[in-house]
Amino acid sequence: MEKLTFDYPASGEKPKRAHVGVVGSGDLEILLEPSVDERAHVTIQTSVTGFADTWKAVLDRFFAGYKEAASFDIRDCGATPGTVAMRLQQAIEVSRS
């Protein structure tokens, strides 16, 4: 298991909390909450070590379009970057619904 943290600037409002996904094979769980400060924070616990660069690439792309001051608590069980991107999108959808 590997733990990673990322930080992104935020300019938007604080989101409502949302919970999506499951820590099952090839999937991940995301807990989305309003951030404690004016930045976006991501903490990741992943079962697969050595993919920090891939996580950064997926998150860089995601936070290029997402500016809310959110805290993402991600628990990953070997999801592909595509699955991660879709779960992030789903978390936003649930948060806004």
Add this chain to the structure above:
Amino acid sequence: MTTATQLPEEVLALSARRSYIELNARARATQLLDPGTFRELLGPFDRIESPWLPMQGIVPQSDDGCVVAKGTIDGKPALAIALEGKFQGGSIGEVCGMKMAAALALARQDCECGISTGAVLSLESGGVRLQEANIGELVIAEIYAELIALRQHVPVIVVVAGMTGCFGGMSLAAGLASYVVMTRQARLSMNGPEVIEQEAGIEELDARDRPLIWNICGGAQRYATGLADMLVEDDAAEIAQAVRTLFKKGRPAILRSDPQELYVERLKQLDPAQPWTAEQIRESWKERAR
């Protein structure tokens, strides 16, 4: 003429159906309670999760794979517990097991105060979580004690829908329930087929032989031999309706765990040298099927 009108009725019925098996644990608990009454206790944002898994390099889940919710069923107070089969095989660790036991205890206390609170458990579990072995077994014992205490007051209903199935410690929990509801896809057994193959060899049991496995512990066979009370389709609405029907029936006169001498007798009749077929067991046990 549209395409829809050309389809046979059973195909249309199938397309209108909403699968229960495909729902996650939270959606299952929501489905079993009256619409709009789902209120989760110790939900994901409370982060009451396993302290033992990260120590062993395993990613924990925020609810430890167990959803506990209070709500109503047919307007009456009810407890719904659903295990997430996709997280660690629905295994019972300290936290998720204690969530179950404590919730059952609260329902029992409500019953003792005159607030009748029934319980429905949607079980998808491989049994105790090996990474938390002894603590897991201890909380499973707590769950049994609370099930036995609660079923004196109200019906305790277990739903086994699949596809993980219900094995090990949770199969015994199903055995203690007032009623068991199964789908054809579900399996209910003390030892799972993979475990038997691993421990006793492939000559004993081929875990890949799906017709064989489902003929032993599949929903249809368990229902035909009296080890399940209702056999339902994989339909969320039908399963919720089955649970309501069983709550209405009230507590059964004879619990499945009561006639122990019958089970001892059945075991005596078995000759391991001449394994029975699924049909023979159905024929032999059907008179006691409910």
